[in-house]
Amino acid sequence: AQTVTQSQPEMSVQEAETVTLSCTYDTSESDYYLFWYKQPPSRQMILVIRQEAYKQQNATENRFSVNFQKAAKSFSLKISDSQLGDAAMYFCAYRNISQRIFYGGSQGNLIFGKGTKLSVKP
């Protein structure tokens, strides 16, 4: 079974500085996707960024970027120029996607880490 581990329960960053959140995962699959979701106090889960496992190039979305190390099964999130609105819980997630047509099994399941609470200091 796939697992996702976030080893930092809490992190803190000064406004305008850069912070990196860690995530490791375990899988025997070769095709999969990785995600970072943000959950502000409103409880709404918001997709921040996603990475396809077969792409070596790291995904980037504005101030958010990832460092994807497939061999090490590591998927960290870097937030540059941190803003007060970035304060939230951040969840790393894994989803295995099969390119084959299938009619059973748990392919496509979405597994989350336990989250990292990010605080941003003014």
Next chain:
Amino acid sequence: DARVTQTPRHKVTEMGQEVTMRCQPILGHNTVFWYRQTMMQGLELLAYFRNRAPLDDSGMPKDRFSAEMPDATLATLKIQPSEPRDSAVYFCASGPSPIGTRLEDTEAFFGQGTRLTVV
């Protein structure tokens, strides 16, 4: 503005009572997830449906929990009887089919959750 709708947003109930949580997935999405979020365990997958068929409910306590999709527009999660340890936020999420190569088909869209308190 397509969104996943969950009802109720909040529920307080007494131990032993039946609780039913409802989810309306985004029209056209054929995968539905139920998650439970607690401080201790984080986001736990309870059930995963594709085309209304349950594919993975290994995370769900079978003795008291049940999840169904009576039709493509409604997913339900029931707890009977409820216990104080069931107090949590329950999220429903939906997404397109995970088969294929379209990156936009990989995203799961979340509802705002049902906060359940069992006293």
